[in-house]
Structures are given as structure tokens and as C-alpha cells.
Amino acid sequence: MTANPPSGASNPFDATDDSPKEQRLKRAAWHRKASKPVSVWIGILILFSFIHWMFPNYRWLLIHMFTLGVVTNSIMLWSQHFTEKFLHNHIEDSERAWQLRRFWILNAGIVTTITGQFLETWWARHWIVTCVGATLVGCSLAYHAFYLGRQYLGAKKGRRFAPSVLAYVASAACLPFGALMGGFMSVPMSSPWQERLKLAHVAVNVLGFVGFAAVGSLALLFATVWRAQSGKDRMAHVVAFMGVGVLTAATGALLGFGVVVGIGLAFYLAGVLIASASWAHTVRLVAQDPRDRVTFAAMSVAAAAVWLFGALAVFTYRAFTAPDVTAITLPTMALLIGFAAQLLAGVMSYLLPSNIGGGPAATRTGMIVMDRAGLFRFALVNLGLAIWLYTQDSWLRVVSSLLSMGSLAMVFFLIPFSAKAQLGVIRKQREALELPAKPKWGQLTAACAVVALVLAASGGLGTTGTKSATTTSNVATTGQTTEVSVEMQDMRFSPDTITVPTGNALTVNVTNTDTMVHDLTFANGATSGRLQPGESATVEVGVIGQDLEGWCSIAGHRQQGMVIHVTAEGASSGSASDMSTMSGSPGSSTSETVTAADKLNQDNFVDPRLQPASSETVHKVTLDISEIDVPIADGVSRGRWTFNGGVQGPTLRGKVGDTFEVTLVNNGSIPHSIDFHAGMVSPDSVMRSINPGESLQYTFRAEHAGAWLYHCGTMPVSMHIAAGMFGAVIIDPPNLAKVDHEYLIVQSEVYGLSSTKDNPVDSTLLQAGTPSATVFNGIENQYVAKPIEMNAGETARFWLVNAGPNLSESFHIIGTQFHTTYKEGAYLLKDAEDQGGSQALDLLAAQGGFVEAAFPEAGTYTMVNHQFIDAERGAKGKIVVK
Incomplete structure (x- = not known):
């Protein structure tokens, strides 16, 4: 595997380098020093991947260790390397020293930027550090763009690959703007500006900085790695189309015009397609005579180009079809792994042996x-x-x-x-x-x-696909097929009734034109599998002999009306849609009894103690959505849809005027959303449902004090809340009195005591409003099994939120009285004024407040929902006073 391409192809490497040996050695020494940061960042990235779960902002850290640490250093190194080769430049030794200093400035900026994001949990003004780092990164690349441009202008005219240097200049010129946007994103910012800035940041950095550098290098590298002739070079046109595309997409993102973003992406995709004509020519030549040329490096650069095309096509489609610019999401994994990481791996597999050199035999050995x-x-x-x-x-x-x-x-x-x-x-x-x-x-x-x-x-892919069913009854078949097209839209099937002659086979071509995941499952077992928005599937339902019903089996969707009826024309009465056997609709569980306290698995208990509000004025939190099975007791598992993996979401606490920056990440299998009652924001973008793998930024300012609910707002909301998707935000009233202890008690309802993550709620019980259990902090009787403890003479404040979704609450503690009660932002009673006292605080679903009580004597006090049927269903706990 020699580094030399066939006759007629240009080669930037050792074998055709006619510069003096001493000059080549100096250049190689510089190259080794400049490439060290890449190796260091790769090592850090690998190590961090083993402990990333310890850090709340690990996704940002992992992505930027790769993009800033590995990719940015690689691009700055290789763009300089190829600029010298393409322009046949001779660089003085004194300039080499400044080139290395530029790398040190770059990496100082990267370390500072990442340090700023490490500090976000502990320091509200961490964004200052992040912005300083982003400025250093931007300045180093701005100078790099200037330096490359100076070399281009000073070179002899007519060099074949000189337009590729223009691509490197454009690449380096993009990053200062992208870094500036990234720095601004770390500053507290309200929606939708955070989302707009993020989209522009992605367009400038990924499409501009990475894209220009990659396409510019592939003008020569693609053919060189494949060791074949390249096609006609149109790099000047490529750079022009891509440049217009990046500028238009970024402008559209900042202005909030999704169609403009789509137009920009279409221009960018056109530029990449122009470049791909040369790559396709190379692959055709190798296909005619592959011999020893089909290698990991060659196949990787080709596959990277395919992933780039696919990701850009998806990105463009999303831009044109998204309801607003904040809903446009990047195909992150396809671009970062399929394109960028794979391209880097393939190119390095070829370039590293080529740069060590040593003649054809040595280079061939290294490449093998x-x-x-x-x-x-x-x-x-x-x-x-x-x-x-x-x-x-x-x-x-x-x-x-x-x-x-x-x-x-x-x-x-x-x-x-x-x-x-x-x-x-x-x-x-x-x-x-x-x-x-x-x-x-x-x-x-x-x-x-x-x-x-x-x-x-694993039992197959487990997602989209088709499944056929057997004949639905013993009926003579006609040998004919009825084929119908069905769309999923607005939680409905259209059409929702299909008439089929008895004996005909039914084929349904189903397309999901909604914005969330759905499926189509028939009572006889035929199913489409889950379809992402825009996807289609063909369902072979089988021969129709009687009426048949179909539905979306995703929890809650059927209850909202996603049902389709198949009518067998000319058949006798009867139906294959018995409600007791419906997929995704568990039967009634009224005979279930709540788990005894001594049988509960205490690993899932929630610590009710509430920590004081921090001194920070900006609170950043990531909420990871997941769907899990929780072992409640031996032999009893309960499906939960969760924020951060708990039986209820984490508690947020702050003061009036504080800002909360929430990143919602959907790691589940169906769409979810978030609604913070503590904020006053337009719900159009931040409360939208996001599909699996997507994320959104939700920023709000706490304008008023109170105990506030947050919950998933995706339909049916009652099911998502009942499945565990709720939590509390505590905003302290001014001059809040000091107490010895503070606790948080969130009441909610459980419908079905034994369930799975795919169907966590018994929809029959939910619709009837008859819970199997009423619970404090997600699990029935947990504070009977593990009581709250304090000393005699101490005072405690119990913050209360009723998550519902349906029932009211009357919070009472047997054996004491409340000297202070606070409900929905106002004191009902404060410090037993006028010698008054309170025995219970009533809360409807989605209301909150707190009570304060003194415990002057030792003993065991019991807190209950004084609607005693709910206490008997698990809404109770013990307070042991010593």
C-alpha cells in the first residue's frame, strides 16, 4: 500500500516532496509537536467516557471534548499542513515557533471553556470563564484564517488545489463567530433566543468550520486515499455554494425563520453534491479494478460522505417542515459519528503512515x-x-x-x-x-x-417494520387484496374506518405525518412497529372474515382516539376487538392491594428532607427522560416514566427573581415534554413534545413565591403524570421563618400496582378515577417503613405539592397542629396569629403550599391525607419524635 497515487494524480506526501531533506525533517518535527494535543484530547475523552455519569452536564462535555479538543486541533493542524502542500510554500523556522504558540493559545482557550462548563453546578457566574475561553479559541482561529489567507495571496497563481486553501480560510473564519455564539449561550438567556442561538452555532461550527475543512481536504484526499484518479475539480463553486448556505442558515436561525434555514441548507447540500461528483468518479474507477485499494481508510472516507449527505438531507427536511425554528433539530449522531469521527479515523489511518514516510516499503508497512x-x-x-x-x-x-x-x-x-x-x-x-x-x-x-x-x-430491531397476521376467521378467501393508505395525524388515523369485502386480504400502507411517534396495531397481532415522524410501513393484516379493530399501542394514544375500524362487508356480527385483550390496555386492577410497608424495596425510597435554597441566582439543571421498571417489592415491579430515573422528578429550589435554565433530554421511546408552573413563558416552543433522542432548552424566571408543580404535558397528560412524570419547584417567600427541619411531600396517584415501562398505567382505572394507591413522594407507605425522625421541641416545615393528576388532598398530622399555613402564594395563618391554629391544608390537583408544626413531646405522629380512603391506599407516613 504505497502512498503514491497512479500517474496523473497529485500526491502531497513524502514520495513526491522535492524539498530538501533537512526541510522535510524540520517540518515533520513541527508536525509531531503540533499533533500532540490531538492525542492528549483523545486520551482525555476516552477516560472521561468511563466517569461521565458523575457530571450533570456530561453530554455537553463529551461533545465539546471531541469537537473542540480533537476536531479543532486536527483541523488547524492539517489545514496548515495541506496549505503548504497545495501552494508549495516554504515556511521559515521562525514562523514554525509562532504556529506552535497558536496551538497553545487554542488549547488554553479550550481548557478554559470546558472548565467554565464544569463550574456551572457550583458557580452562577461560570459563564464568565466560558466566555473567556471561547474568546481565546475564536482569536486563535481568527489569526489562523489570516495566516492561511496571507499564504494564499502570496503564492503563485494557478496552483491546482489553491481553491481548497480558500475552503480552509472559510473554515477558520467561521469558528470565531461560532465560538462567540457558544460563549453567549452560556449566559442566562430566555427562550426562544437560546434555541435560535444554538441552531446558528451549529450551522456555523459544524457546517462551516468542520464542513469547509473536510470538503476542502477531500478535494485531494479522497482520490489519494483510494489511490485512483480524481474527477474534475470544481472547488471554487463548492466553496461559493457552501458559503452562501452557511450564511443563510445561520441568519435564518437567528431571525427565527425556519424556511430561510432550509434554503440555506439546500444551498449547502448543493455545494456538497457538486464536490461529490469527483468522489463518485474515483469510486467508479476503483470498482472496475479494486485489487488492494479497498481499505478501512478508503471505505471510511466514502461512508463519511454518505452520512454527510443523509444528515444534510434530514436536516434540510426538518428545517422546512418544523413548526418553528426552535423545533429544528440536528441529526447529531449521524454528523458527529457517521461523518466527522469516521472521516477523521479514515484520514488518520492514511495520513499518519504517509507523514512518517521512509520510502514506499516502510509507508506500505505502516498502512497495512x-x-x-x-x-x-x-x-x-x-x-x-x-x-x-x-x-x-x-x-x-x-x-x-x-x-x-x-x-x-x-x-x-x-x-x-x-x-x-x-x-x-x-x-x-x-x-x-x-x-x-x-x-x-x-x-x-x-x-x-x-x-x-x-x-x-435482542429479538430483532424492535422498532419499525411490518408484521402480517393470519386469517381472522374461517372464511373462504377470494384471492383478492384490498389495499388502503392511512395517515397518522393529530392523534387520529385518517381514514379511521375501512370497509373490506369478506374474504379479501387487507394491506394497509400507513404513514406517520404527525410530529410524534405512533404505531398501528390490530387485534389479530398485525403491527407496523413504531414509526417516527415522516416514516411509513406496510402492514399485511391478513384475510378479513369479521370486523376488526386497530389502534396505536403507545400508552395513552388509544385512549385519545387513535383507533381504526375494519368493517367486513357481508360478514356475520362479531368483532375481533375484545377490550379485555387489547394490546397496551391492561385490565382492571381493582382487586389489587397496596404493598405492606415491611415488604417494600427501600432502595427506591425518596429522602423527604429539603435542602435550603442556594445563593445562586441562576440554576442550571438537566432532566433526562427515561422509561424504566422499578422493583417496588419482591416480585412486584412497576413501570415508571421518569425525570432523572427517580419515582418522581428532582426538586428545584430558589428565590423570587432567580432564573432556571433547564435542559430536557428525551432518552425514552415516545414523545415527552415539560411544563413548569413556576414560570411564565409562552408554551409554544418550550412546552412542545420532543421525540426520542431530542432535547430542548426551557428557561424561566421565578416571578412569584410558592410550591409549584412541573410535569410532562404530552397527551394524555393524566397518563404521563400518573406514570411518574412530575416534580416540584420551591420558590421561597421573602423573609421565610427559620425552622429546624424542612421536608417535601408530593402526593400523587398510582393506577395499577404491577405494570411495565411500556404500559405503566392501567387506563381503565385512570379513566374511572379510581387509583390503586395514593402515595407520598412516589411510593405508598414508604415513610411508614422508614419514618421521618426529629427531636422533641423542634419545629418542622412541610412543603406540599399535589401532583394529582385527579384527586384532592387534605394534609393532616395526627397529634399536632399547624401554627403556620401557606397556600398558593399566600399565608392563610402565620405564627398562630390571634391564637389561631390549623388542622389540615387542602390542595386540589396542581396546588401547593406548606405547613409548619411544632413537636413538643416525644412520640410517633402520623401524617396522612385526611381523605382517609387515600391514607388507606398509601398516603401516610410516620414522624418519630425522640
């Missing part, structure tokens, strides 16, 4: 080592990523991501072995390796076999 199990790794990278993006199965997502990321990471483990082998040939300490005669296609087969085993072990 870098290509160990190359096609096997390539297939696992792309198949694993495709499965991860496609499936909703959490176990399969974990395994497929490990396959993909692990195969990419192998590049970095092979680097030292490649360098050692190559240097061994140079020093005549070992024999050079010989190229294989043809591609090792068997490695692709092996990779497919591994993926097939993984899919078999």
Missing part, C-alpha cells in the same frame, strides 16, 4: 498495520451506528453503540503498532509487509454475522 481487520471494523462502525439510530430498544442501543464506537477507537490503538512497524522497516530491523492481492471481502461477511447475532439475541 493500520488496516488490520479494516473492512470488519468499517462494517461494524456503520452497521452499529445505523442500528443505534434506528432502534428504540435500549439494550440494543447500548450494544450497537459499543460496536460502532469501539471499532472507531481501534484506530487510535493501532497507531503505535503502525509507527513501530514502519520505523522497524526504516531502520532495517524487520521486513516490509506485502499488500494482499484483493480486498478481504470475508471481513464484511464476518461483521454482518456479528451484527446478525446481536439482533437475534
Whole structure:
């Protein structure tokens, strides 16, 4: 595997470098020093990935360790490297020193930026540090753009790849603006400006900075890595189209015009397609004579281009179809892993041996080592990523991501072995390796076999697809098929009634034109699987012999009217839609009894103690949505939809005037949302439902004191709240009295005591308004099993929120009275004024407040919902006073 391309193709590497040997050695020494930050950041990224769960902002940190640490250093290094090659520049030694200083300034800025985000949990003004770091990063790349531009202007005219240098200049010029936007994003900012700025930040950094550099390099690298002729170079046109695209998309994002963003992305995609004509020409040539040219490096750069096309097409579609600009989401994994990371891995597999050089035999040896199990790794990278993006199965997502990321990471483990082998040939300490005669296609087969085993072990992809059913009754078949198209829109099927001649087979072509995930499941078992917005499937329902019903099996959707009826024309009466056997609709559980206190699994208990409000005025929190099964007791599991994995969401606390910046991340399998009663914001964007894998920013200012509810607002809201998607925000009233203890008690209802994460709520009980349990802080009787403890003579404040979704609450503590009661932002009684006292605080669903009580004597006091049927269903607890 020599570094030399065929005759007629340009090569920027060692074999055609006619500069003096001493100059090449100095350049190589500079290159080794400048590349060290890339290796360091890769090491940090790998280490951090093992402990990322310890940090609340780990997604931002992981993404920016890769994009800033690895990608930015790589782009600055290789853009300088190729600028010299393309322009045949001679760089003085004195300038090399300043080039290295530029890298130190860049990495000082990266470290400062990441440090600022590390501090966000502990310091409200952390954004100052982040902005300083972003400024350093921006300044280093601004100077880099100036330096590359000066080289371009000073070079001889007519160099073939000079337009690629313009792409590098455009790339470097984008990052200062992107860094500036990133710095501003760390400053407290209300919606929708946060979302607009984020979209513009993505357009400038990912499409501009990364995209220009990648496409500019591939003008030469694509053909060089494939070791074949390139097609006609149109890089000047490419840069023009991409430049217009980035500028238009960023402007549209900032102004809030989704269509303008889409137009910009369409221009950008057109520029990439122009560039791809040359790449397609190269691949066609190799396909005619593949011999030893189909390698990990070659296949990776080609696959990266495919992922880029696909991600841009999806991004453009979302821009044109999103209800507003804040709803436009980036296909992050496709761009970062499929395109950027894979391109970097493929290019490094080729460039690192080429830059070590040492002649064709040595370079060939290094590249052969870098290509160990190359096609096997390539297939696992792309198949694993495709499965991860496609499936909703959490176990399969974990395994497929490990396959993909692990195969990419192998590049970095092979680097030292490649360098050692190559240097061994140079020093005549070992024999050079010989190229294989043809591609090792068997490695692709092996990779497919591994993926097939993984899919078999997990029961298949578990998402979209088709499923046919057998004949629905013993009826003579006509041999004919009725084919119908059905759309899912606004929680309805359209049409919602289908008439089929008895004996005909029914085929339903279903398309999800809604903004959330749905499926179509028939009573006979035929199903479409879950369909993301815009996806379609064909369902072979089977031969129709009697009336049949279908529905969306996602919890709650059927109850909202997502039902479709199939009428068998000419059939006798009868239906295959018995309510007791409906998928996703558990039967009545009225015979269930709540779990005894001594049988409960205490691992899931919620500590009711409430910490004081911090001195910070800006509170940042990430709410991760997940759908889990919670072991309530031995043999009893309860499905919960959760914020941050608890039986209820985390508690937020602050003061009037504080700002709350909430990042909502949907790691579940269906759409979810968030509604904070503590804020006054337009619900149009921040309270919208987001699909699995998406996130949104929700910023609000606490204008008024009180005990506030937050909850998922996705329809049916009652089901999402009953499934556990609620929490409390405590905003202290001014001059709040001091007490010895503060506790938070959130009442909610449970419908169905034994359930699964796919169907966490018994919809029959929910619709009847008959809960199986009424609970404090998510689990019945937990404070009977583990009482609250305090000392005699102490005073306690009990903050109360009634999450509902349906029933009221009358909070009472047996054995004491309340000297202070506060409800819905106002004191009903304060410090027993006029010698008054209170025995209970009544709260309807979604109301909140607090009570204060003294416990002068030792004993066991019981807190209850004095609507005693609810206390008997679990809304009670003990307070042990010593």
C-alpha cells in the first residue's frame, strides 16, 4: 500500500516532496509537536467516557471534548499542513515557533471553556470563564484564517488545489463567530433566543468550520486515499455554494425563520453534491479494478460522505417542515459519528503512515498495520451506528453503540503498532509487509454475522417494520387484496374506518405525518412497529372474515382516539376487538392491594428532607427522560416514566427573581415534554413534545413565591403524570421563618400496582378515577417503613405539592397542629396569629403550599391525607419524635 497515487494524480506526501531533506525533517518535527494535543484530547475523552455519569452536564462535555479538543486541533493542524502542500510554500523556522504558540493559545482557550462548563453546578457566574475561553479559541482561529489567507495571496497563481486553501480560510473564519455564539449561550438567556442561538452555532461550527475543512481536504484526499484518479475539480463553486448556505442558515436561525434555514441548507447540500461528483468518479474507477485499494481508510472516507449527505438531507427536511425554528433539530449522531469521527479515523489511518514516510516499503508497512481487520471494523462502525439510530430498544442501543464506537477507537490503538512497524522497516530491523492481492471481502461477511447475532439475541430491531397476521376467521378467501393508505395525524388515523369485502386480504400502507411517534396495531397481532415522524410501513393484516379493530399501542394514544375500524362487508356480527385483550390496555386492577410497608424495596425510597435554597441566582439543571421498571417489592415491579430515573422528578429550589435554565433530554421511546408552573413563558416552543433522542432548552424566571408543580404535558397528560412524570419547584417567600427541619411531600396517584415501562398505567382505572394507591413522594407507605425522625421541641416545615393528576388532598398530622399555613402564594395563618391554629391544608390537583408544626413531646405522629380512603391506599407516613 504505497502512498503514491497512479500517474496523473497529485500526491502531497513524502514520495513526491522535492524539498530538501533537512526541510522535510524540520517540518515533520513541527508536525509531531503540533499533533500532540490531538492525542492528549483523545486520551482525555476516552477516560472521561468511563466517569461521565458523575457530571450533570456530561453530554455537553463529551461533545465539546471531541469537537473542540480533537476536531479543532486536527483541523488547524492539517489545514496548515495541506496549505503548504497545495501552494508549495516554504515556511521559515521562525514562523514554525509562532504556529506552535497558536496551538497553545487554542488549547488554553479550550481548557478554559470546558472548565467554565464544569463550574456551572457550583458557580452562577461560570459563564464568565466560558466566555473567556471561547474568546481565546475564536482569536486563535481568527489569526489562523489570516495566516492561511496571507499564504494564499502570496503564492503563485494557478496552483491546482489553491481553491481548497480558500475552503480552509472559510473554515477558520467561521469558528470565531461560532465560538462567540457558544460563549453567549452560556449566559442566562430566555427562550426562544437560546434555541435560535444554538441552531446558528451549529450551522456555523459544524457546517462551516468542520464542513469547509473536510470538503476542502477531500478535494485531494479522497482520490489519494483510494489511490485512483480524481474527477474534475470544481472547488471554487463548492466553496461559493457552501458559503452562501452557511450564511443563510445561520441568519435564518437567528431571525427565527425556519424556511430561510432550509434554503440555506439546500444551498449547502448543493455545494456538497457538486464536490461529490469527483468522489463518485474515483469510486467508479476503483470498482472496475479494486485489487488492494479497498481499505478501512478508503471505505471510511466514502461512508463519511454518505452520512454527510443523509444528515444534510434530514436536516434540510426538518428545517422546512418544523413548526418553528426552535423545533429544528440536528441529526447529531449521524454528523458527529457517521461523518466527522469516521472521516477523521479514515484520514488518520492514511495520513499518519504517509507523514512518517521512509520510502514506499516502510509507508506500505505502516498502512497495512493500520488496516488490520479494516473492512470488519468499517462494517461494524456503520452497521452499529445505523442500528443505534434506528432502534428504540435500549439494550440494543447500548450494544450497537459499543460496536460502532469501539471499532472507531481501534484506530487510535493501532497507531503505535503502525509507527513501530514502519520505523522497524526504516531502520532495517524487520521486513516490509506485502499488500494482499484483493480486498478481504470475508471481513464484511464476518461483521454482518456479528451484527446478525446481536439482533437475534435482542429479538430483532424492535422498532419499525411490518408484521402480517393470519386469517381472522374461517372464511373462504377470494384471492383478492384490498389495499388502503392511512395517515397518522393529530392523534387520529385518517381514514379511521375501512370497509373490506369478506374474504379479501387487507394491506394497509400507513404513514406517520404527525410530529410524534405512533404505531398501528390490530387485534389479530398485525403491527407496523413504531414509526417516527415522516416514516411509513406496510402492514399485511391478513384475510378479513369479521370486523376488526386497530389502534396505536403507545400508552395513552388509544385512549385519545387513535383507533381504526375494519368493517367486513357481508360478514356475520362479531368483532375481533375484545377490550379485555387489547394490546397496551391492561385490565382492571381493582382487586389489587397496596404493598405492606415491611415488604417494600427501600432502595427506591425518596429522602423527604429539603435542602435550603442556594445563593445562586441562576440554576442550571438537566432532566433526562427515561422509561424504566422499578422493583417496588419482591416480585412486584412497576413501570415508571421518569425525570432523572427517580419515582418522581428532582426538586428545584430558589428565590423570587432567580432564573432556571433547564435542559430536557428525551432518552425514552415516545414523545415527552415539560411544563413548569413556576414560570411564565409562552408554551409554544418550550412546552412542545420532543421525540426520542431530542432535547430542548426551557428557561424561566421565578416571578412569584410558592410550591409549584412541573410535569410532562404530552397527551394524555393524566397518563404521563400518573406514570411518574412530575416534580416540584420551591420558590421561597421573602423573609421565610427559620425552622429546624424542612421536608417535601408530593402526593400523587398510582393506577395499577404491577405494570411495565411500556404500559405503566392501567387506563381503565385512570379513566374511572379510581387509583390503586395514593402515595407520598412516589411510593405508598414508604415513610411508614422508614419514618421521618426529629427531636422533641423542634419545629418542622412541610412543603406540599399535589401532583394529582385527579384527586384532592387534605394534609393532616395526627397529634399536632399547624401554627403556620401557606397556600398558593399566600399565608392563610402565620405564627398562630390571634391564637389561631390549623388542622389540615387542602390542595386540589396542581396546588401547593406548606405547613409548619411544632413537636413538643416525644412520640410517633402520623401524617396522612385526611381523605382517609387515600391514607388507606398509601398516603401516610410516620414522624418519630425522640
